[in-house]
Structure formats: structure tokens, C-alpha cells
Amino acid sequence: MRAVDAIMECLKAEGVEVVFGLPGGANLPTYDAFVDSEIKHILVRHEAGGGHAAEGYAKATGKVGVAFGTSGPGATNLVTPIVDAMMDSVPVVFMTGQIRSDLLGTDGFQEADTIGITMPGVKHSFMVTKAEEIPRTIHEAFYIARSGRPGPVVVDIPVDISRGEIDYVPVTDVSLPGYQPNIEGNAKQIRQAAKALAAAKRPVLYVGGGVVLGNASEELRALASSDRFPVTSTLMGLGSFPAEGQQWLGMLGMHGTRTANYSMDGADLICAIGARFDDRITGKLDEFAPNAKFIHIDVDPAEISKNVPAHIPIVGDVKSILPRLTSEYRAIGADSARLDGWLTTIEGWKKEFPLTYSDTTDSEIRPQYMVEAVYEATGGDAIICSDVGQHQMWVAQYYHFTEPRRWINSGGLGTMGFGLPAAIGAKVGCPDQDVVLVAGDGSIQMNIQELAACAEEGIAVKVLIMNNGCLGMVRQWQELFWQKRYSHVHMGDYPDFVKLAEAYGATGIRLTEKGTLVEDLRAAIATPGPVVVDVRVTEEENVYPMISPGMAARDMVG
């Protein structure tokens, strides 16, 4: 069998439905195999678009995403999605072509040291040196990408190797002696954690993207409802716990709610679940949660006590740990009345410091209002993707996610241009759901070429551009921290997004009226095929509240 046909067999065996990519000289043999394969391939217009689409697919479906690119520039264009996938623990296999193995190291045409360039940003990578190794390598790559703490795996195949013939034998096992990712969680530690929860008077459950990745949303809800534990979530964890009701504190961190941040500040016990104490969460580390002890549940042992000391570390799969923690806690039969004082304090914060903005009295659209309108127009039921910046924070604040895998954004790396391709991946993975991208006018331009892929493939993503005419988050920081010395943040009047959408074969709509915004958005989302809506919003509007960089949570402003 041709090695490249074996690649298709391996992808099929891994359950791959779709590959996002772009062909080139060094992966011509692999692309020839697509001609006769059942595996769907979506032709993107830039390799980074393919990489982010694979991420969006993985985030929406929980399956491993796959992106292909050629050698040299094809591979270097994949670097951003690779690092993005690493930061957000997204399971993606990136397969790159490489130049002929006899030319390696000669600075041949379109040669780049793909393995070397990507090394600091991958979970693991493989350079294939023999055609016979291809099947085993691919299966190992998928296994590593999806197991333990998920992440990106690069498989680099020189073009002469992929041209080879092999005796294909399906691979049913992997042999990775240095990799043992699946940990159950120590029973004694779980019992300790249950006791600590029962002893706590001011507990908070602080949940992160790990709960989404670990498909443990139900298990989290069961733990939270085993008593009246207050729950806050990171940007990446939104949707794992419903953003409603008495126990929900809102998102925490730099642009989180005062209630969530004050709760962390006042807590005597914080139970971190699949979260990693990023600097956007802790603010000034020395003054973070000064009264709290920490339970830290994570599948990655290196996250334990990396930034914040864990008093009770539990390493393992959150889906297996949470139910055991819940039943241990229930067995103790703790007196729920001990939480009364704490819950009253929290209720007070909620009443005093709700998320708020000053709405306009004329037809101008405030960006926060736009998000509220999107929530209403979608019934809170769409898969919402975003780019990176102010619009991302406003969606996180004002779109109330109730289910996991409905909120797809670039958290750790903060990649502008992530949104459109990620929305494509999400729509391809979940064709029956509405997929709505809220983008900024800056971010959307970083991968807008993928509108062509949407039009050609009939991928009906709805792109809502929150257009304030500038790089809003940078402008906000220049306003607040650089004395309004605005430097290169104004984007000007171009492009005309409506005309651009039409040129790409999408429907283009411009909205400027607040009064009809909800109905207009509802109509736009109901329009068949890809749609681009240019929504003009207030330029000088800031994301509040805010923990200023290097400050403590209790010193939030705005």
C-alpha cells in the first residue's frame, strides 16, 4: 500500500471526519491520497486558518482536530495555532510535509526546521524517518494529543518518505514508555479535600478550562449542589457551570465580577478544579486570596503549586475525581448552616456590584448592549466564538453560558485572528447548531480570507463584527495607563466590511440602530449561508470592572 493511503487508513481508524489544510510541494503525495479517501478536507486560504479551524473543531466537539500544511512557510504559518493549542490544551494533530530527507540541512527550497521551530510549543512532536513508521507514529500522535492534559502534536514527514510503499498492518497499541498520562486521583487526598470543604466557612469553587476539556461539567454541578458552594469560573471554564442562580459568582480575574474577585479575596478555602492560577486570575500574586487554603485538582502534576501553593493537591482526571469528592463530602454530612454568613456576604456584593454600563439614550449601540442583543437573538443557545480583545471580554461578561463547549475563544495565547477559522471548525463539527462569531474589527482582518472557505464550502457561520474603529483593548490601556497618548490604535474607515463580505460570496449587512438591533441580528443569523454583520458601536468604551495589572483583586476599578 502507498504510505499516504496508509495515512488515510490511520486517520479513519482514529475517527477523523475532517482535515483542515492547504497543499504544497512537500505534501503532494498526501494530498493525492485525499482524491480517493472518504475523509473530508476543507481547503483553507492560509495554514493558520486551518490550524485554528482544527482547534475550533476540537473545542466544540471534544474530538482531536487535524490540520495539514506543507514544509517551510506552510509549517511556520502553523506555529501560531500550535502554540495557541498548547496554551489552551487543545487536542490537535498537525501534519506537515518536509523536504526530501537527502536535502535536509542543506537550506533546500521551502526547508524549515519544523521540529526545532515548534519544539517549545508542542506537547510532543515526531519526525518520521522511515515509511514503515508512519502508521504507528500517527496513532501515537493522536494518543498523546487527546490523553492526559490534551495538547498539540506535530508529525513532520519528508516527501520522499510519504512517497514510500509499506505493508500496512493496522496498529492497535501504542508504545510510549515515558508517557503515563492517566491518573485516577489519590483516594486519601480526595478524603482530605472533602474534610477541608466540610471545615470551610467561606469556600469557593474556582473552575477552569480543565472541567470543559475533561467533560466533567455534570460532575462539577453535582459537587456544587452537594452543598451551596459558590462557583466562579475562568474565561476558559465558562459554560461548565450555568451562569445563573445563587451559587454563580460570575467570571473571575482581570475583567471578572467584583463578586467573584472579592469572594476569592475573602475565601478561607479555594477548591481549584482544572484551573492554573494564571496571572490574569491572581493579579498581584503576593496578595492573592490571602486568607485561603487551596485544594488543587489537575491532571497535570506540573500545574500543582506552580504559581500558588496547594495545601491539598489531587492529581488526576477531574471526571473521576469529582464524583468521589462529592460522595466523600456527602458522607460527612456537614452542617450547611455554617455557610449562611458567607452566602449573605456574597449576596450583598452581588446586589452592590452587578455588571453594569451606562447605556445610551439615542440610537448609538454600546458594545455591552450588542452582546446582550446577541444573547437575546440567539436565545442563549448558540455556539459563540470570539476573537481577542474587548469584545471577547464583553461576551464573557454578558453572554450567560449555561452549557460547556458553547464558548470558543483563544484564552492563553490571546490570538487575534483565531475567531473566524475557529468558528468554521465549530460549524463543521456541529453542523446542526448556530455558530456565531463575535469579532473585533481589528481581529477579523487577521484571518478574514477564510470567508472564501465559508462561501465555497457552504459553511454558514454568522460573523458579527463589533466595530469600534480601533484596536479597542490597546486603546483602553493607552487611555488608562499611558495618559491617552494614543499610538497606532485607530483603524480608520477601511475596509468596507459589507462590500468585502459580498466580494467573498457572503451576505454583508451593516447595523447602526440600537432600537431594532435584536430583530436585525435575529434576521441576520437566520439568513442562509455565511453572513457578515458590521455593527457600529461606541468607540471609547472600556471593559470594566478591572484589576489593573500588578494590582490585587480587592483593588478593582470601574
Place this chain on the structure above:
Amino acid sequence: MMISESGTSEKLSLEELHASVGVRSGRKHVLSILVENKPGVLTRVAGLFTRRGFNIDTLAVGPTDDDAVSRITLTVDGAVHPIDQVTKQLHKLVNVLKIRDLEPADSLARELALFKVTVDGPQRSEVMQICDIFRGKVVDVSKESVIFEVTGTTEKITAFDQMLKPFGLVEMMRTGEIAIARGRDET
């Protein structure tokens, strides 16, 4: 506040919980790392140190009795870096099979060093005496120079270096430490 679990006398108070975090041991650590003998593995290990901001003080790589496995011995200053973060991050590398943080009391560490000194006349016998004290060997002699070979702990070699410095030391080469566990146990 104290609570008790039904049926047991175990108690737990939040105040009594202690976190062990980012603890800096304050001493040198010798890490003995078994890795798969594959291309690029040393780059992965070294690159991880760069990326996480850890400094490698010495590094020695060599084969083991198994062709498929190599051993990296490296030393890290535990006064500067929390050693548990270093080892946990190393464990995440798929090609790393085993890591051992060798306790100084339970292990033997040795380094090899070569010193080239320009000496003649009476000075020559003086340095050779010093070499004898350190149980070094003369491995090359010319009219104007002598080359000494010394093995020992890092501290011993550093001490020898200090002794030779006044005599016109031209060059020094050190291998970095290798280490092995004492007794019957495998390293």
C-alpha cells in the same frame, strides 16, 4: 475550627494544612535522567530549561548499557529554582523515562578536568606537588607547559583550579558531573 468524620477520630482544621510550594532547597541538585535515545531529545531537555527560565549548571550525556536509552546527568542550583517544578516539567517530556534527584549522601558524583599550565624551572616541581596532593596525573609535558588530569567532585576540582591559577593557567576543561547511587540500588 475542628470537624470530625463520622466513625473515625480523624480531625482536620484548615489552619493546620501546610503547603509545600516553590520550595527552594538551597543546595545543588544532581538530576540523573534516563531518556530515549532518539534524535532531538537533548534539545527538548535543554530547551525546556531555557523556556522555563531554569539554569543548567553542568550537563553530561552518555550511553547506558541499553542502546535504546541514554543518560543525562545535570546539576541545578536549588537555591535559585524550585526543584519540584524542574522535575515535574521534565517528566512531561514524552521521551523522558525516569528522573532521579540524587541525594548527596546516597550517591557518588565525579567530574573529569584537564588543566594546561605554563611553568618551568622550580615552579614546575611545585605544581607537580600540588597535583600529587589532589591525586592528579600529568598527561602531557612540553618545554613550556604541563597538562594535568584530575577527577573528583566539583568542589575538589574547583579547589585544584584555585591552587593552579597563580601559576599561569592557560586552559581548563571540565566534563560536568556524572553521578551514581551508592549501594545495590540502581540509579
